[in-house]
């Protein structure tokens with residue numbers, strides 16, 4: 078196990094979460110907020126597929142003897158291609174479940190989890206969470222205006238985030254007293270005076286002073302209803318990770334399910350978006366990421382927060 082950085086408020090580990098999590102103490106983290114691979118090979122990234130054979134099979138069938146540029150294009154083209162067979166589903170769960178089971182052990186009783194899932198494989202992600210011991214509590218739908226339509230599919234404008242929980246020990250009241258976990262933080266997440274709900278609206282990525290056509294926030298504002306919803310600008314951090322997440326959204330998630338001072342755990346840390354949000358919200362962060370290039374980006378981002 079390689080400890081990459083230990084700086085008081087955060088710890089980053091490089092390696093496979095399935096292995097590294099086994100060394101963490103039980104009942105020690107206050108929440109799990111994570112964005113696991115979706116199983117699609119996004120932008121040709123092998124880390125995003127649980128079935129490298131599947132991608133290489135596609136590649137072989139269609140693109141042998143093509144130029145490097147064409148091959149790169151082919152992988153990007155095929156990203157979004159899921160192995161939706163039963164075997165594909167079983168492989169997907171087999172990869173995620175042990176990591177969720179270890180995360181469940183590391184979480185304090187009553188702690189919540191928010192786990193991103195793809196619209197086509199969210200049932201596999203939810204099943205893997207449930208089989209790992211979590212209770213599924215809800216789903217938060219994050220709507221944005223900038224999905225890229227893929228031939229034969231609906232244009233994807235919604236990201237599901239599964240809300241799950243480790244069972245509390247005894248009553249919720251006693252669990253909160255003993256572990257500081259067990260309830261959602263409603264008040265800091267109110268929209269005006271309104272109760273937080275399970276829909277989140279994000280601006281279109283290209284909204285500036287003016288909103289882009291199709292921005293859901295603009296659409297609702299026109300109908301005079303925008304105040305019903307939490308609004309987060311969907312400006313993704315500028316780094317080379319293809320799925321880094323907007324800081325306002327991740328801060329909202331941290332606030333909703335974590336008390337200040339607690340540890341937020343992310344076993345699929347990528348470029349550290351969860352960590353940035355956790356530190357800005359006065360929480361601690363423990364992240365794991367397999368790829369060294371992403372660890373480098375995350376380290377720089379987290380140190381920047383600590384040093385300012």
Ligand SMILES: C[S@@+](CC[C@H](N)C(=O)[O-])C[C@H]1O[C@@H](n2cnc3c(N)ncnc32)[C@H](O)[C@@H]1O
Nearest residue numbers: 093094112124318321322345347348350366367
């Ligand atoms: C969808 S991305 C997360 C992106 C992240 N939210 C961010 O802000 O950059 C999933 C990440 O999990 C990493 N990963 C996949 N399997 C892993 C494993 N078994 N252990 C550790 N990291 C893993 C990938 O390298 C990838 O960076």
